[in-house]
Amino acid sequence: MRTFTLPGTDITAPDVVLGMMRIADKSDDEVRELVRTARDAGIDFLDHADIYGPTVHACERRFAEALRLSPSERDAVTIQTKAGIVKDGPYFDFSYEHLTESVEGSLEALGTDRIDILLLHRPDALVEPDEVARAFDDLHAAGKVRYFGVSNHTPRQIDLLRKSVDHPLVANQLQLSITHAPIIAQGVASNMVGLDQSVTIDGGGIVDYCRLNDITIQAWSPFQAGFFDGVFLGSDRFPELNAVIDRLAAAYDVPAMAIATAWITRHPAQMQVVLGTTTPQRVADAALGSDVRLTRPEWYELFRAAGHRVP
DSSP states (O other): OOEEEOTTSSOEEESEEEEOTTOTTOOHHHHHHHHHHHHHTTOOEEEOOTTOSSSTTHHHHHHHHHHOOOHHHHHTSEEEEEEOEETTTTEEOOOHHHHHHHHHHHHHHHTOSOEEEEEEESOOTTOOHHHHHHHHHHHHHTTSEEEEEEESOOHHHHHHHHTTOOSOEEEEEEEOOSSSOHHHHHHHTTTOTTOGGGSOOTTSOHHHHHHHTTOEEEEESTTBSSSSSOBSTTOTTOHHHHHHHHHHHHHHTSOHHHHHHHHHHTSTTOOEEEEOOOOHHHHHHHHGGGGOOOOHHHHHHHHHHTTOOOO
16 A cells, blocks of 8 residues: 655545445444455554534444544544534535534544544535634634644635635545546636636636645545446446456456556556445455556546547
């Protein structure tokens, strides 16, 4: 597993992150096996959110109850969580009161005294940057949150936050897979009339913006064809893509899932892949992609096979 120092932090981060959004109904043994498999593969970075599970903080609490981390075990992992979505709405709330109350709930549920990274979970149209800044300042000063970031934010939304927020925003969690890649496809087809992927959406240029500002992109749903509409791996909807994936998997002697991971980690933006699976073998298979260095022709072949135009 390749690692790097997450810009703006002292965290040594792996290329691959273990997402914990589907563990609410898992037994202690199942959660332990999942995390153990991830750790064996070099994944010591765990992604949570306050809304994951049937009730608020449910997955965070399930994680803590199953693992019961000792102080040394807690020090050995990076715990990231998110706040800002109100589950009962649903709506978004980046107010001082909501963010600080959410963090208190996450700390209690996770059984820890600090969160390594807190992400703002999707943009809040009613955001007041001064309130976010005050929440971040107080949470950091109290030692409750070490670093901060965002999720699903555009360049201008990040700029708006940075108008008031002094802490570096170290991560932006964005949906990205070979088949769902508008944040990359826009740039490849920029200004090419007649191509849907050339249309600039939400300000555009988020990948370049994050690279320019040392914000690590964390790719969620890395194997989903689109927005939670099934995986592309092995799907008869993507025969050309899967033929290329299978050929490369054989050439590199890795599972197909590793090639899907490698397509993201090959990007020079030094992105992290956030896994959502609760199947230990899939975690192990995906993690192998960190050590696969696709060539430029291979990366673009996968991109084209997924249906993206290379003018």
